[in-house]
Amino acid sequence: MSIRLYDTATREVRDFVPLEEGKVGVYVCGLTVQSEPHVGHVRSAVNFDVLRRWLTHRGLEVSFIRNVTDIDDKILTKAAAQGRPWYNLAYEMKRELDRAYAALNVLPPTYEPAATGHVPEMLELIEHLIARGHAYAAEDGSGDVYFDVRSWPEYGELTHQRIDDMEAAEDAEARGKRDPRDFALWKGWKKATEPETAAWPSPWGPGRPGWHIECSAMAGKYLGQAFDIHGGGVDLRFPHHENELAQSRAAGHGFASYWMHNAWITTAGEKMSKSLGNSLLIPSVLQEHRGIELRYYMVAAHYRSMVEFSFEALGEAAVAFRRIEAFVQRAVEELGELPEPGISCADFVEAMDDDLGTPAAVAALHEVVREGNKLLGTANPTALRGTLASVRAMLDVLGLDPADPAWGPAASGDERLTAVVDALVSGLLDQRASARAEKDFATADAIRDRLKQAGVEITDTPDGQKWSLA
Incomplete structure (x- = not known):
């Protein structure tokens, strides 16, 4: 077995070697549950679900941790604007996120820690960083605690940046910082603007954790001080993952051996986001297409490739x-x-081993399906059974097996009928194309005539076969 993965830190595809033989620890940064999930949000979950499925298929025992950020500036701001408790908003949006994951057949993680449930671990890590000389409490009476980026010479190693070239951290006022780039580990409670429920006791006064310390503490709790793979969206590379790496290494932890990042889904060339007003919420998209089709759309592109979304x-x-x-x-x-x-x-396996090369893997899958279509009706059950078994296994790795109970019952009514007709006609067209390629025009004509009798008109165009109801 030789799986190769692109490591963001080293900027190269390299052989994946687990820290412990036969076992893999994966930590993926989940979402901040501030609003309904859109297509861009769910792509990361789908991509890393494929990684998990492939590692498992290759015989590795995977501990897969995906966190939830359920306390954050944005959550507090949005909840206040809606006149509701912040924890009520976070809980409702977490339920929406769970429904979106289930609709795309994303496997539940081994564990899904929430930030609010791990404040003690965060406080312990912050105190450890202060003791080692890498963090300090602000002297302005704010109750804030900051990581001292100048104290860690390797700061910037993940994104290959120099400190002097970085912009100031925008997570807190600069007045209490030694350097504008120092980032918040703990945020003192702002009594005038924040609810009392959004503050926890600490040695520096009531407050709440900074974003970056959350993941370092939770990854350490469930995967240990050193683990194999840390993943997330490419937008998290800086500052979030850079800061995670710095504070964890400064604490003396080995942290992640490999860093993996999926690219954005864009609309009109821009990252899909709420602020741009171009997001496509999962329930809305699922009114147009089945979840299994949306997942196929995401999986067919390489996880490091930008996807320009369109219906x-x-x-x-x-x-x-x-x-x-x-x-x-x-x-x-x-x-x-x-x-x-x-x-x-073998082509599918080779593609997946090469940094989860799903485009080539999907192409290999289609080729096997084309060969399988030729076996239909030939009274060769052994060959057909083997082909179907292989197709099902490839689909399972991609999370696309139609027989997986996780997909639930198929669509009903007109939508289901349309999908069935389209699928059956497309299968016959593939057989007709294969017959024509082999110059078996009698078979090709017979398929055309059979479809015509059923009311389906076939048109051969430069772009391939098109069909419509006659």
Whole structure:
């Protein structure tokens, strides 16, 4: 087994070697539960879900931790604007996030720690950093505690920046800082503007943790002082992950051996975000397409590639997935059974081992499906059974197996009927294309005539076969 992963810190694809043989610890930064999740939010969860599934498929025992930030400046601000307790907003948005993850078949993490449940661990880490000379309490009476970036010579190593080239940290007023780039580990309670429920007791007075210390403390609690992979969106590289790395290493912890970051989903060339007003909420998107189709759309792109979202592109991805789905349905009908998954496609394995190369893996999957379509109706159940088993295993790694109970019952009514018709027609068109490629025009014409009798008109265009109801 030789899995290769791109390490953001070293900027190279390198062999993945777990710290402990047979076991892997993965920590992924989850979301700040301030608002409803959109497509951009969920991409990270889907990408790292594929990583987890692949590591597990390769025989590794994976401890997968994904945190929730449930106390934050933005949560307090939005809750105040809505006239509700901050914890009420955080809880409701966490439930929305859970529903979005379930709709995309994202496996539950091994554990999902919330920041508010781990304040003691954060206080312990902050006191340790002060004792080692890497943090200090502000002298302005604010109750703030800051990490001293000048005390750690390696600060900037993750993003390859010099301290003097960095902008000031914007997480607190600069008046209590020794250097504008020092970042907050603890934020003193602002009695005039913040609710009392948003403050915890500390040696420096009531307050709450800074964003960065949360993940360092939670990762250490559940994965130990050194673990294998730290992941998250590319926008977290700086300052969040840079600061996590600095404070953890300054505390004497080995922290993460590999850093992985997924790219954004953009609209009109800009990062999808609430502030830009271009976000697409998951429930709205699922009114147009099934969750399994949206996941296929995300998985088909490499996790480090930017994706320009459009409903047209999502629709094309949905059609492509339905071809796979049609083969699975027809093969099961012909065999009368659903064989256990088992990958026999070397190209798929090679692609996934190469930094989760899902575009090549999906291409390999489609090739196996094309070969499988040729087996349908040939009275060769052994070959068909093996092909279906391989297709199911590849789909399972990608989280796309239609037979996975996690997807629940299929859509009903007109939507379901449309999906079934599209999937079946697409499968027949694949068979017709294969027949024409092999110059078996009699078979190709027979498929065309069969579809025409069913009321489906086929048009051959320079871009391929198109179909419509006659």
